[in-house]
Amino acid sequence: MVSPPSLGRAGPARISASTQCGTGSPLIGDTPEVEAPIVGRDRELAELRAGLVAAAGGSGRLVLVGGDAGIGKTRLAVAATAMAAEYGVPVARGQAVDDPGMPPLWPWRRLARDVAALHRVLTDTRFDPADAEGSATARFAMLADATDALVAAAASTGLLVVLEDMHWADRTSLRLLAHVASELDTARILVVATYRDADGAFADALPDLVRAPATRTVRLAGLTREDVAGWVRRTTSVADPDELATRLTDGTGGNPLYVRMLLDRITDSGEVTGHPELHRLMLARLDGLSLRARDVLDAASVLGERIEPALLAAVTGEEPAALLDEAVAARALQVDGDVLAFTHALVRDAAYQELAPSARADLHRRCALALAATGGAPGRIATHWRRADGPDAAGECTRWATVAARAATAELAYDEALRFAALALAAAEHAPVRDRAVLTLDLARAEFLTGEVDASLDHCRAVARLAEDAEAPELIADAALVITGLGDPVLLTAVGQLCTTALRHLPPDATAPRARLLARRAMAVTAAGAFDLARELSADALDLAERSGDPDAELDGIHARHLALCAPQFLAERVALANRAVALADTARQPHASLWGHVWLVDAAFQAGDLAAVDRELALIEQFAAARQHAVAWWHLHRLRATKAALVGKLDAAREHNETARALAERIGAPAAKGMYHAFRHGLAQISGTIDAASAEESLAVLSLVGDVALARVYVPFVHALLGDLDQARATFEEFRAMPDAVEVGPMWAPLLSQIGEVACMLDDAATADLVYRRLSTLDPDFSADGSGVVFCRAASPHLLGDLAMTCGRTAVAIDHYRTAVEMNARIGARPFLALSRLGLAQALVTEGDLPAARTLATQAAAEFRALDLPVRLAAADRLLRRIGTEERTSDPLSPRESEVVELIAQALTNRQIASRLVLSERTVETHVRSVLAKLGLRTRTEIAAWSLRSS
Template identity: 45%
Template sequence: MHTPVVGRHQEIARLRAAVLAAQSGAGRFVLVSGPAGIGKSWLADRAAELAAEANMPVARGNAVDDAGMPPLWPWRRAARTVPGLSAALDTVTEPGAAAERRFRMFTEVADALTAAATGPGLLLILEDLHWADPSSLALLGHVAAQTEHAGLLIVATAREPEGDNLLAVQPDWLRLPHAHFLSVPALSEPEVRYWLECHHLPAEYAPRVHARTDGNPLLVRLVIDSDPASSGDPLVEVPGFRRLVLTRLDHLSPEQIDILGTASVLGERIDVDLLVRVYESSRVESPENSSTDHVTAALDAATTAGIVRRFAEGATGFAHALIRDAVYADLAPSRRAALHRAAAVTLAEHRGAGLAGLIATHWRQASACAESSSCLYWSRVAARSARAAAAYAEAIRFGEWAIDAAGSAAQERTELLIDLARDEFAAGRIADSLAHCVRASDLAEQADRPDLLAEAGLVVHGVTTPSVMTQLDALCGRALQRLDPAGHADLIARVLAQRALSAADRGAGAEARRLSEQAMRAAEGSTDPDVALDVIHARHLSLATTEYLDERTVLAARAIEIAVDAEQPLAQLWGYVWTADAALQRGDLPAFDNALDHIELLADRRKLPLARWHLLRLRATRAALVGELDAAIEFDAAAHELAIGIGDYSLAGLHHAFRGMHAVIVGHVDRDAMNEAVAALAFAPKIPIAQLFSPMMRALAGDLDQARALFEPFRSLPDTLEVGPRWSGTVYSVGLVAELLDDADAADRVYRVLAGREHNYSADGTGALICVGSLARVRADNARVAGHLDAAVDLYHLGLTMDTAIGAHPFIALGHLGLARTHLRRGTRPSARVLVPSAERDTDLSAARAAAVRAAAGFRRLRMVHRLRQADDLLAEITAAARTADPLTAREREVHELVAAGATNREIAGRLVLSERTVETHVRHILAKLGVTNRTEIARRAADRPRSG
């Protein structure tokens, strides 16, 4: 029946404005929400009409209330009318890790829609998002964020209250400046009265109709359409909505009702051909004439009764999801199960694996969660399909169904648990994944399958939480005890590599090197590139310090070679990242830049977001190294934005660490930024290099007491920390905090453990977050604070030579600043305040001034204003020291030297052509200024003065 425009003028006006905005190139995202029956689809249809008036193309898709709905179903429905969208959605099947493939696909979809929206624009309608899968909702958020300046209008509909998936993403949508939220209200009583009057019904019904329907347009329409003239009070005759719907079936035959029941099992939209097949296969007796005729007649009758309708895009379906739900709920349980079974069989025969999720859903409904070989088979197929599409939430659900259907067979349940654990790990559900790995390992032992036991221990990786690493080590240890070297060499190599990575992560460097070496030997005969790359990765990480630089360089080249042959772009990426890091440690910037060129090629050709992130991160590192500090910040910001887009918050967290190290270089930290960074890194793994960040920032900000308290547990760390991954960075951090706090003892520990490493640069082999130039300068800073001043001078000169060779301008200036401080301290230390002119002291003060001047010039060129202030302050201090270093006048100094040489007053008078009385006066002044009592003490102290700094 005709539905008048009642109470929706404001919503239509806002949709019209959105159409006009999109047509002018300003994208809009409109979410139409409200309870079932409120008129969301009706408003979506009005939006389509408005777009048609503006000659704007329309694409539509919808989610369905069916657990078997394939991932991205609304988008794939919409792709039927958008050029290039299907190809973009298929990007997710290309190589790469899950997060990267998903991000690449999201970007391709946004680009395809932007292209389709050129000219008159494009209206994309996505309905019933309360049933949408997480991937569809995440894609919508990405597209909406990326198309603000495209002619794309997105109109989405969703019920309130929304599903869990929708609730999770809505906060992100709220932050979009071009997003508009239309929460559709119920009709008021006057609006219900107007509707009744439009259908020539008594206006006095309005209060009672409004009260019983709460102004829900669908319920109002059904009440109005229930022929109130046949009863004095239709609301008394129809006490509830379900009964109201089912009374519409009273005009249909039992066969037609059964056909509608069959249709309700298949979903809200009706595929007539599928309905015919399922209905025919579910019949005990074949009908006298064609099932198609029976189905067509039933749909015609249901359309007349207002139960079924034709949609704008030509599809047939239930007039509303609530109607379909009522019909489905009225089915007898046995009939419902039989129809689900018939649907599963029919879909498997005629549609195949492409609808595996839907088939699995029907089998699960048919078997009522009991053991079922068919449900098991199709759930596994559906899980594989979802996994290939990086739709891990769906893969997990189907994996759980498969386990339910598998029964008690130990081997099969083990395999299913491992698959489920892999999907959970990919989805970030680490605790669930590990729990299922433990269950799988127990079953693998029962089934005497050491290979499956090993697979269970290999699922979770790269997690540094101590409790997780302990369980993983236990799983891998159990596997190694049972694996046969003759038949399981590859698995042994992978398990050893896993244990080596775990050892490296917890700081057991020697154990990591031992295990990784065993893994390399175990993999020597392997032809599997994955095995080779796994053991190379473990070996490389275990050798992430300068003394193993040559071996790591060989490993990086080998990884690249294997990855190219095996067409594994991610492994190829790691090879080039390792190559870049090794080049930094050697100070070979041309080799570093060459590695970056290869990473850029990977990012461009393979469209790998992770490669793009590493490229930006390494460009930020290089820019900071050579003094392009503004560019370094820009590269880091771009990397941070990309990490957020990928959804990898471990990558995003490195942004704060980079900004902290940038603050260390420039000598200043913004307090707001510091507090934000410290708060963000509080969620980082509890490893020393992360925990040292807080005292480092506090000390840099001048909060010295708080910094000392936070630093106390780490002061002796250099003496106990094993050489391994993060060793260099951790030791450097200890030394840096020690310098900021003037902690001589902690600085001395760092100075000693860095002995022999001063000819390399500061990258640590695990992927340089930032390079602070030569290790010689780093060691010199700690030597100066520890009081090893002569050694510090030599180290600063070595560091200046190294940093100058690679153009590390900030660190050249910092080296001059440190050298100036060292010469000043050496020239003014108590042992240098001697009674005779000190050439060494004068040389030190002169050298201090020269170095400070060069530091100031360097900081000025780099616009490092806070460091420039430090250099200027140091110059003033050097000037003051020079003035107070010698209290004697020039003539008094001449007299002092002759007294020290043992000359008498008469001899001095004759030598200097002075009167003896004048000499006597000078001697008296000298004794007073130097605080000594007689001439003999002058001579003695002059003879005792040191001859070197």
């Protein structure tokens, strides 16, 4: 019987060959193998052919081919390449390798040899480490450009992209694969990516890849007994192929590689010669080699999966050509096109595992030196030094890993930068304390760029401790400035503490770094809610930054100052700060500063009701986004366009822009934007006066995750009130009722109070409405923005004051506010809000008894609600009109005949003419006129006519 192959002990590295022994393409050498047949893969081959046909028609696909080692993934990829040749479709191939020193984006860089435009994108992309806030944007732009290059390359002829062994790919390569997958449905590209099941980056990326609409999955299982029997019949002359197939299938699970290796050792009698264990089967290919050839293969197993003859010669001191030919003849190596490699990763693993530890460490040293002498990849050199011996190995590992980390950062491969930064620090265990502080700082920066913020903060604190020991205050300052652009109060408090420590150690003349630290402290105390202190600190930071002459320090000060002044009262100063940020962007190392300046100016223009300025700034944001392919800029553009569209009543366009913004936020990984997406939907619900059950359920689920964010939590009672569940709305609103008196003026102060006021009106809560009214009524009328990032503009602020006054029973006051709101909303063309203000004013006028004016306003509001397709609001306007009609009828003292007389008086008819028209005597008409004058308290026919006109 054939024993099941044993996988042997795991080696420290597992490098894939370019093809798989027994399932790969034919070898080109002195003793070529017969290519193994493709058996049992009809369904999979059909899937690939269908993918090629679909891609040729403009509907691209990603086919993920998964399975164990030796199962035939590469053989299937080779078959896809052959199919592409049949259709005249170009092929581009890349492969990941199991080498910790593999450069970032290695599979794509290999593939880019066949796609010139992609090569240019991957070569030209660079990131400025000083622009930490632009990191995600720069990476997104690179991914978008690379995807566009592939799509363009495929536009005329189609393209087959083959990516092998992606379970070893770096995270940046997988991000690019996911980005490409998201664009395939309209591209002429078939991507075939092979992988094994393994923990790590690919396992993390796999769910998103599978969810892409264009993705298909192919899972390769072992061959059936019938498949193996057919193989046996074609390749052997054994007497009982079915019996042998049963033994082979039972012993190998149908794995084609194992079947092939065992068939190579089958005698005519059907017995297996030699050792059937997998490890021994792999080593058997090396048994017949000469000692020199075996030494060369040992060195090759340390270098990696593919054989580089020149590098191998430098490591071994041997001219390897003849020795490599010997290995090819023994089927330890194979040639595929212009690539020479081990016949399978498992062969390479077996050779590497057989090396004695000392021999292995010596070979790693020689490999590191040879790579350094020939310009090898820094990460690869660092990895060899990490596994080498000698007193200089650790220092060399740190040096090369640091170079690799910085190169990866510049290439936007942040995950790989993190890996190499960690390697550099791990190797520096015995380095001087200042050096360890610098390396820890590099690691903290890399962690922040990859989104591992908690780990980054821990290492920033570690830098501060090491820097204090090393008496290096500038490193404490650098550590305090690593984490930027985040609003978590706990995190910002910790950053503020680091800033305080750094300020304590920095000399007074270090004006620029001190200014930046003060600005960061100001932002931290803003997040903590200490707004008065934040305004004081931000003013000091900006003053110091301006005196330093450092544009980056000034921009930090501007950012902190603008944040501290995010309240309606500080509009003019915020406009000046935004314009200064735009002006400084060209000289500072923060190119995103102009984007922030334009976004701030849009906020200010909304507050001022200057929609022409809104449009100008949006055009500038669009120019910025298009010129830089800046993902965050595109997100801002669409969310702000949604706000503008909703303000002027283009509600369908508003929804479309909001959805586009949400999709962009998901692609760049901006979780905070999800809350803004739902906040905008809440604004639309506020316009419409209703929310459907499904949307409400989704909103409440999102709101349950917001934690201690009052501006988000206040929408819980709002949603319940819209659903008509007033008991639940009142219960969840209770915590907000005393809040208007407790909240300090600062960022989000006005939006929070406004939303509390909205809910108070919905619940007819006069006490809370009065608290909100007293705080907001002191502000100048504006259009409901405060600089903190407008999500939804509710137009003229006096409208809410009118609602609050009505809830408190102050109708006359409410009328004044509503009239102001009507005028303001009409002036800027805020159609839905103008209709709401007219409806509010109409309701107030009905309370005061001015029914004719109320009817006019309610009629105008109803027409607008009908035009905007707002049925709930239209129903409210219609109800008010019916009420007005009822009250007019019940309050009219005139008889029907008297009303007819009044109507004709209004037409300037004489008594005689009225008598003739109504077929009455003139004396009867005179009697009716005297009665009308008495009932209405009027004195003349002219007054009757005026009254009639007012009433109509």
